[in-house]
Amino acid sequence: MEKRIIPDQIKDKSLSQDKSVGPLPAKRIHPTFSKLKLFLGALAFSFFAKGLSGSYVKSISTQIERRFEIPSSLLGIIDGSFEIGNLMVMILVSYLGPKVHRPKVIAVGCLIMSLGTFLSVMPHFLMGRYNYERISVSINNSSTSVSACSPTLSLHPSASDDMEAAEELKDSECEKTANSYLWMFVLMGNLLRGIGEAPVIPLGISYIDDFAKEENSAFYIGMVRTTGMVGPTLGYLLGAFCASLWVDIGSVDLDNITINPKDTRWVGAWWIGFLICGIVNFLSSLPFWFFSHSLPKEEEKRNTKELNISSVTAQVDHSAVEPQSQPKLKFSKAVKDFLPTLKKLLRNPTFLVFLLLTIFQYNSLVALGTYEPKFMEQQFNVSLSNAIFLIGVILFPTAILGMFLGGFITKKFKLLVTGMAKFSCITFIISYLLSLLYFMSDCEVLQVAGLTVSYSGIKQSASPKASLIASCNFDCNCMLNQWDPVCGDNGITYMTACFAGCKSSTGSGKNMIFHNCSCMDIQSSGLSNFSAVLGQCQRESCTNKFPYFLVLLTAYAFILSAVSTPTYVIIFRIVSPDLKSFAVGTETLIGRLLGGLPAPIYFGALIDQTCLKWGTKSCGGSGSCRVYDTKAFRNVYLGFISGLRTACCFLYIVLFILIKKQFGPDSKDVKNTDVPYEKESASVCTKETFPSAKTVADHEVTCM
Structure with missing residues (x-):
């Protein structure tokens, strides 16, 4: 019988206390096992925090546009500054991440996100x-009545050359004021948020994939991403709540506000949400300071628990084994190896197709997230706060269910990488065909006298250069650059009560009603005394179509989000294990560079082209858009998104063909396809499969 050599430290305990032998490894295993679960919770909370702040910024983007009186194209630059921040550090963080302390790098990133969020609040203080544009009225002999149409007021901008010169001087002075550039605080805050978020996704996901059991990796990643989706949901709800509050709440008398949240001049309390998001981002950084550089593989711990209790030698060996840490490289060495590593990654044709797919996906999704609330407001006549609220309570919870379903299907059916590619391709094509039905959500253009209809009620081509002056208001000396709309009894909206030719009024504030509006008498030959109320007219046909649009949008979001998790896991299976973190970082970097950065800018510029009436800053100069040509808006917005999704369908098909060729049953690179995708990837890319150096080199492209 073989004699065992037992160390004295263990012998005394094992012989005197037999019961102490069994729990020895368990005491070491249980805390280590718990650390992975704790990291999953911390990472999920960081996903929640970044999702909360990111979606909140998206939801109140229109509020920022109105508060700073900027066009949508400039708003796109502010939104794109987040991507610029990512680009500055993403590739370096992703490459050096596995070689440094990943949890602590994530902690620093969360702190930077918090700092950026707090910086965005500064302009409010x-x-x-906020002074929204209102018309000038003259008080009649009766102190209870005011007139919007007053021949004694020489307010027409073309009254004299001197007034035009004065206006130009006023505009130039306005552009030089400090307030004109305070939007740069929001831009810099977004930039810092982008820098801080850079390490969270690639380092956090790769950390899980490195130390989780391979068959659980996709499920864990899906759970983290699904939990993180709660952040965008609450972010939009927070945005809806803040949008319903007046921007200067607490410092003004709300009874004196004559506009409501449906008005395009309304600005909500956008700054409150930034304070909340900053606190949450700070709290998300705290747990990561307490995690170690690396953890034992989850599978290894399970094998240790199954050891026979009588094998004291085995117990000593496993309990004495420290977590295997990844070798730390010098910074100079890491930088020197950067270009060869990048070249190795880009030699993979499957990965290149995946990059192209990411670019088109980013373009469509970023545009959707930035301008969807504005599209819903302009197209379906709902307030911006209600549009944001509906996205938060319907769209994002549906997306969460879809993401969970995608991860569940992947784990339940143990899909191979080819199965995941096929599932993603078919599902995305179905969602694409469903999205084409958006074009059936046609809505009439808002009838604005002088812009989209004539003063006699005849429809005309929408044009920002249309004639706003008619015989009925010629003597009213109305200012062409003002926007304080009123809705007439005839269902037509007028830019101001002055353009409607209203001579008197009753009431005050929000309840003010204008009477004796001469421009409405054109259609009735002066037989009636028409009146107008503050605000633009409602479009009932658009409001009735809105529920159908929501159902369609919900179904699309559910189907599309089911693709998310399988598609995300594919990137881990088409590259070699040592390139996983670098591949995720590169994919995110390229997606943000060519998708997230330009999309809000060029979409904003295209949307600006559909504007019919620009607002005016309080000190002069062009502000944000007040009225859009809704048909042109819809065609531009949905048309470009559909074009991007068409390209995605083609790329999904190409990706599936390449993966099937590389990993399918007929591939020479895979010996056994009846194994789960995790083992499949390992069998392709490990040295055990190709023991000789030459064989490994021959299959280097496949393993990448």
């Missing part, structure tokens, strides 16, 4: 109160 540096700017004065």
Whole structure:
């Protein structure tokens, strides 16, 4: 019988206390096992925090546009600054991440996100109160009545050359004021948020994939991403709540506000949400300071628990084994190896197709997230706060269910990488065909006298250069650059009560009603005394179509989100294990560079082209858009998104063909296809499969 050599430290305990032998490894295993679960929870909370702040910024983007009186194209630059921040550090963080302390790098990133969020709040405390544009009225002999149409007021901008010169001087002075550039605080805050978020996804996901059991990796990643989706949901709900509050709440008398949240001049309390998001991002950084550089593989711990209790030698060996840490490289060495590593990654044709797919996906999704609330507001006549709220309570929870379903299907059916590619391809094509039905959500253009219809009620081509002056208001000396709309009894919206030719009024504030509006008498030959109320007219046909649009949007979001998790896991299976973190970082970097950065800018510029009436800043100069040509808006917005998704369908098909060729049953690179995708990937890319150096080199492209 073989004699065992037992160390004295263990012998005394094992012989005197037999019961102490069994729990020895378990005491070491249980805390280590718990650390992975704790990391999953911390990472999920960081996903929640970044999703909360990111979606909140998206939801109140229109509020920022109105508060700073900027066009949508400039808003796109502010939105794109987040991507610029990512680009500055993403590739370096992703490459050096596995070689440094990943949890602590994530902690620093969360702190930077918090700092950026707090910086975005600063303009509110540096700017004065928000003064929205209102018309000038003259008080009649009766103190209870005011007239919007007053021949004695020489307010027409073309009254004299001197007034035009004065206006130009006023505009130039306005552009030089400090308030004109305070939007740069929001831009810099977004930039810092982008820098801080850079390490969270690639380092966090790769950390899980490195130390989780391979068959659980996709499920864990899906759970983290699904939990993180709660952040965008609450972010949009927070945005809806803040959008329903007046921007200067607490410092003004709300009874004196004559506009409501449906008005395009309304600005919500956008700054409150930034404060909340900053606190949450700070809290998300705290747990990561307490995690170690690496953890034992989850599978290894399970094998240790199954050891026979009588094998004291085995117990000593496993309990004495420290977590295997990844070798730390010098910074100079890591930088020197950067270009060869990048070249090795880009030699993989499957990965290149995946990059192209990411670019088109980013373009469509970023545009959707930035301008969907504005599209819903302009197209379906709903308030911006209600549009944001509906996205938060319907769209994102549906997306969460879809993401969970995608991860569940992947794990339940143990899909191979070819199965995941096929599932993603078919599902995306179905969602694409469903999205084409959006074009059936046609809605009439808002009838604005002088812009989209004539003063006699005859429809005309929408044009920002249309004639706003008619015989009925010629003597009213109305200012062409003002926007304080009223809705007439005839269902037509007028830019101001002055353009409607209203001579008197009753009531005050929001309840003010204008009477004796001469421009409405054109259609009735002066037989009636028409009146108008504050605000633009409602479009009932658009409101009735809105529920159908929501159902369609919900179904599309559910189907599309089911593709998310399988598609995300594919990237881990088409590259070699040592390139996983670098591949995710590169994919995210390229997606943000060519998708996330330009999309809000060029979409914003295209949307600006559909504007019919620009607002005016309080000190002069062009502000944000007040009225859009809704048909042109719909065609531009949905048309470009559909074009991007068409390209995605083609790339999904190509990706599936390449993966099937590389990993399918007929591939020479895979000996056994009856194994789960995790083992499939390992069998392709490990040295055990190709023991000789030459064989490994021959299959290097496949393993990448």
